[in-house]
Amino acid sequence: MTTLLDTDTDLVEELRALLAGEPDPIANAANTASLIYTRLPRLNWAGFYFLQGDTLVLGPFQGLPACTRIPLGRGVCGTAAARNETIVVDDVHDFPGHIACDSASLSEIVVPLTIAGKLSGVLDIDSPHPARFTKADQALIEAAATIYAEACAGGQGGK
Ligand code: SME
Secondary structure, eight states, X not given: OOOHHHHHHHHHHHHHHHHTTOOOHHHHHHXXXXXXXXXXXXXXXXXXXXXXXXXXXXXXXXXXXXXXXEETTSHHHHHHHHHTSOEEESXXXXXXXXXXXXXXXXXXXXXXXXXXXXXXXXXXXXXSSTTOOXXXXXXXXXXXXXXXXXXXXXXXXXX
16 A cells, blocks of 8 residues: 555655756756646645845746745745745745735745755745645655755755
8 A cells, every 4th residue: 555655755766866967957946846746736836936146036837827036035935045944834824924926825835945055045835725734745845855956966965
């Protein structure tokens, strides 16, 4: 029988194989967003924002069109980047300053990306269900962010 844990382990290994030997950050972001969006149930958006100066700029994603620029410190994405820590929001209406790109989004997880020791952006996942993201999901998305960062750093380690 396949458990949720097995499925998650499969996804992590699948992502590792998908990105192996490819350092291009855009290609890797596109494949990472696609894999997460198509493999994790109950999502309506999965994608990347990349830090340019003090602004997060939209990168590859799956889902509806989204806001292009988010200042550092604004919204869930800008706050996660400014704090350099993962933020899980069970109900986006309870997060002051949440930026609603898709009004269907109810819960959200944002994981900062550190490539070669430098804050490079965030991985943002939205769900139309409240409290969609468990501790196990957080561990999974953080693992995905680390695999992405390591691949982009040329296998030298993302941290
Ligand atoms: N909700 C995010 C904005 C990005 S979209 O969810 C794709 C935020 O508050 O930062």
